[in-house]
Amino acid sequence: MTQTLCVASVPAGHPYIDRALAAPIGSPVQVRVLPDPQPVGAPAGQWWPPAIVASGWINSHRADADLLHLHFGLESFTVDELVAAVDAAHDAGWPVVYTVHDLENPQLVDQAPHVRQLDALLPLVDAVVTLTPGAAREIAERWGRTALVLPHPRLLPNDVEPPRGLAHDLPVIGVHLKDLRPSVDGAATVRILLGTLDLLRDRGVNATGEVRLQRRVRDDEQREQIRFLCAERSDVVLIEHNRLDDEALAEDLAHLDVCVLPYHSGTHSGWLELCWDLGVAVAVPDVGYLREQHDDQATIAGFSREGLDGDRVESLAGAIARLLDSAPKPGSEARHDLAVRRLEERTTTDEMTARAHADLYSDLLAERS
Structure with a gap:
């Protein structure tokens, strides 16, 4: 019997989320990601600042999802607002997962606010994910949390043939x-x-x-x-x-x-x-x-x-x-063949990553039941 889980992801409309959470057909756990709520005043298709984290959204939508997964785009919020969002998720019965993409926020000059967010969130969330063993080691050293390491998925869409590029005289x-x-x-x-x-x-x-x-x-x-x-x-x-x-x-x-x-x-x-x-x-x-x-x-x-x-x-x-x-x-056949081979490899690793996310979600929900 297939279990379907609904995730409130921050954000949802990003290629990383599409690839990392798309469990293959036939997987015992299927993941559905809520679309990004429209931020007030933002143009269509813009997910930032993420409305899921805004005050009151989780309380108003507690029946719409099973779990909260934080990724990035959080720099618009104070530490108190982020803690309140995690507390609201827990009150709704949602486990909270945080994927640490950035130990240094690429959008900020002063890293102090980002460090304060990490200091507040990492002890509070139910599970931590990151992309590399080195980042996991740093997370363990600084915050005492064991992070699940899951590689970054492919970014080139599945239905796109890798462009060949053009040969030229000089590199x-x-x-x-x-x-x-x-x-x-x-x-x-x-x-x-x-x-x-x-x-x-x-x-x-x-x-x-x-x-x-x-x-x-x-x-x-x-x-x-x-x-x-x-x-x-x-x-x-x-x-x-x-x-x-x-x-x-x-x-x-x-x-x-x-x-x-x-x-x-x-x-x-x-x-x-x-x-x-x-x-x-x-x-x-x-x-x-x-x-x-x-x-x-x-x-x-x-x-x-x-x-x-x-x-x-x-x-x-x-x-x-x-x-x-x-x-x-x-422009060479060797370049094209390499890209095709890598994308074939990505199909396997991305399925493993999606299954690992689904298993993590399922385990966290079982622990809270």
């Missing part, structure tokens, strides 16, 4: 700075990238750079620095654009030989997961537990974000050179 090294949120080391990453292209050229490796930036950014001064840095370079193109939809983003990433992640802080990276789905090589800064998300030296290479610019250039140049030697090229 393209790209960096996406998006809207320059606080965790992005925008101008510094561009400066190091330019130095890296020079160093690679001196060593006989000619490559071009591509810097992408959204038209609406959070730091106008830093955008001007980036424009200035790119303006005089014939080997670098700066592309400013509106926010890309998922299909356009995948197409754009697929034509890169190497994608450089521009973070100076953080814990995990969904961007890394999308590159993994596409078979795109990634240069990863030594931030958080990004390197633990996938163990593959052919398409993932680490570089240091510490030290003087010369040291950082040397480290990034070494990472890119290794990736250019080992990773399949855009």
